[in-house]
Amino acid sequence: MKNPKIVFFDIDDTLYRKYTDTLRPSVLEAMKALKNRGILTAIATGRPFVAVPSKVRKVVEEAGMDLLVTINGQLIRYHGEILKKHPMDSRKIEQICACFDEKQIPYAFVSDEKIAASGSELVVKEAMQYILPEYIVDKNFFRNNEVYQILGFYTAEQEKEVGSEVAKHGYKTVRWHETAVDILDNEGSKARGIRTAVTELGIDMKDVMAFGDGLNDIEMMESVGFSVVMDNGHPALKAIADFICPSVEEDGVLNGLKALGIID
Numbered sequence: 001m002k003n004p005k006i007v008f009f010d011i012d013d014t015l016y017r018k019y020t021d022t023l024r025p026s027v028l029e030a031m032k033a034l035k036n037r038g039i040l041t042a043i044a045t046g047r048p049f050v051a052v053p054s055k056v057r058k059v060v061e062e063a064g065m066d067l068l069v070t071i072n073g074q075l076i077r078y079h080g081e082i083l084k085k086h087p088m089d090s091r092k093i094e095q096i097c098a099c100f101d102e103k104q105i106p107y108a109f110v111s112d113e114k115i116a117a118s119g120s121e122l123v124v125k126e127a128m129q130y131i132l133p134e135y136i137v138d139k140n141f142f143r144n145n146e147v148y149q150i151l152g153f154y155t156a157e158q159e160k161e162v163g164s165e166v167a168k169h170g171y172k173t174v175r176w177h178e179t180a181v182d183i184l185d186n187e188g189s190k191a192r193g194i195r196t197a198v199t200e201l202g203i204d205m206k207d208v209m210a211f212g213d214g215l216n217d218i219e220m221m222e223s224v225g226f227s228v229v230m231d232n233g234h235p236a237l238k239a240i241a242d243f244i245c246p247s248v249e250e251d252g253v254l255n256g257l258k259a260l261g262i263i264d
Contacts, residue, residue, distance in 0.1 A: 001226035001242075002261055004209035006040035006201070008069065008194055008220070011047060013213045013248055014230055016056055018130040023055040026254035031063035033254075033263040042067035042197070044190045046174075046182055046216050048148070049075070050113045051132040072174070072184055072216055073193025074148035075112055084196050085112075086188060087146040092169045094142070096150060096183065099165050105158075109141045110149040116141035123153045127180035150183040174216045182216065191219035209262075211245070211253055213237065228256050 009015050016023045034041050041063060045052065048071050052060075060068070068077040076083040093109070097118070100107045106124050108117040115131075116138040117124050128135050141147070154162055156175065163173050166183055173181040198208055206225040210217070213233035221227035221240055229241035230252050238244055245256025257263045 001209055003207075004039060004226065004262065005203045005207040006042055006066070006198060006209070007034060007257075007262075008042045008044040008067075008190075008208065008210040008224070009253065010190075010210075010212040010214065010217055011043060011045040011052065011056055013232055014211050015059070015248070015253060016053055017248055018053070021053070021055070023053070023059065024249075024251055026251040028059050028063055030254040030257055030263065031059060031065060033257070035063060037263060039262070040067070040201075040203075041065045042069065042194075044069040044073070044194060044210065044212070044217075044220060046072045046176060046190075046214075047131065048110050048112055048115065049077070050111075051115065067197050069190060069193035069197060070112075071110055071148045072182060072188055073190045073196075074184060074188055076193050076197050078197065078200070083200060084193075085146070085148070086185070086192075087148055088142075088150070088185065090142055090147075092171070093147055093150065095169055096166060096171065097139075097142075100152065103162070105162065106153040108135065108151040108153075109138075109145070109147045110151060111141075111145050111147055114141070114145070115151070116145075117151075121153070123179050127151075127153055127177045148184075149188075152181045152183055153179055154181070155179055176214065176216060189219035190217065191223040194220060195223065211256070213248075228260075 075085045115135040208224040209226045210224045211228045213230040232247040246252040
């Protein structure tokens with residue numbers, strides 16, 4: 001694909017290394033080069049707006065990025081204004097929380113501006129330290145706030161049992177940490193968010209390109225016109241990529257766009 005109309009970028013381990021708080025200068029260079037070619041630029045992340053790293057926000061502002069698809073497609077911003085949102089059903093949230101309480105599994109509620117955990121257990125602190133260490137503790141947060149996603153803090157060994165319970169309520173789990181998963185409705189994904197956004201802009205999915213690296217990028221990669229996976233990406237994602245670019249440490253986004261002939 002030589003002429004995408006819009007390019008979506010995951011954040012963690014695509015644009016930014018969360019474990020080292022590193023964002024290479026080439027990222028801003030790449031965004032500006034795309035804009036100079038008249039190509040729209042966008043973020044597609046599992047993070048809520050409040051947890052978008054300051055270094056990424058700076059690139060969004062300086063490059064004038066057009067769209068922010070956050071919380072795995074549950075909330076979409078276009079030029080700073082909310083375009084679409086998909087909050088969870090509070091009754092189903094209550095049912096999932098009751099299940100987790102019974103199994104003694106900590107959890108957290110994800111809103112646009114806050115993440116509220118059920119407690120401050122070590123497993124929560126460890127998973128959250130690179131996402132939003134300033135989370136609050138409030139088990140009743142969902143009763144007075146829109147929640148777009150739940151985080152569950154448990155190991156992969158518990159996945160079969162817990163995942164089947166979550167599925168009973170019409171939700172799914174996507175693992176992003178050795179002890180943490182995202183929980184969102186079965187239709188929820190970055191792909192849904194992207195599809196909604198580009199439809200509003202009059203862009204066909206075949207004219208969409210996306211860069212990513214993780215398991216929560218699978219639906220996105222399967223739905224866009226051209227998928228680019230980082231060399232540091234998950235093997236399952238690399239297996240379905242149209243193109244594999246260098247790793248995030250090797251200026252993968254900039255060099256990938258150049259290798260594809262999209263920017264000079």
